[in-house]
Amino acid sequence: MKLFLAGLLAENNSYSPIPSGRGAFDAEGIRRGPASGVDPGGYLSASETVRRVASLRGWEVVEGLFAAAVPLGPIRQPVYEQLRDELLDDLRAALPVQAVMLMLHGAMTAEDCLDCEGDLLERARDIVGPEVPIGVELDLHGHVTRRMVRHATLMVAYKAYPHTDIDERAAEVAQLTIDSAERRIRPVTAVWD
DSSP: OEEEEEEEEOOBOTTOSSOBOHHHHHHHOEEESTTSOOOGGGOHHHHHHHHHHHHHTTOEEEEEEEEEOOSBSOBOHHHHHHHHHHHHHHHHHHOSOSEEEEEOOSOOOBTTBSOHHHHHHHHHHHHHOSSSOEEEEEOTTSOOOHHHHHHOSEEEEOOOSSOOOHHHHHHHHHHHHHHHHTTSOOOOOOOOO
16 A cells, blocks of 8 residues: 655745745755655654654555745745646656645645645545545644645644644544545544634
């Protein structure tokens, strides 16, 4: 069984006059595959945690793009689309997969996309189909949209601030996503606003 793991994290504020360009991601880190040695946003240990959880369950992990940005204004549209499409190309290259886990923020916006997480999840869902579970790890102060709920199987947010529980939540999402793929659980998600 194979789990695809990737991350695209940005916390954007529409009040900031400074847009997030490629430099915002370069400053925090972009990693392609587990061996690159780059640690975007401190998520390297979380991806190691996911690999450990998956290995204990007899699963293989294929890692795609991990990119994190420093908090700024909305992402320049071409930068968002390039990173999103690279992550999705990595997912296509990993097929067939039995599960997907994405590390996202929940407050990522681009110039022409107010719900980047929803956009990414919808496109990932289109690639893997309706039966493959997609588990998502989120920042505790991100936004959960109806589009995200529609396309993710399950979402788990950090519980601590400062975010000292990223690895613990990554392990939780990995276990729940694998449980869902193995038909041990059937997560149900709803949003009310």
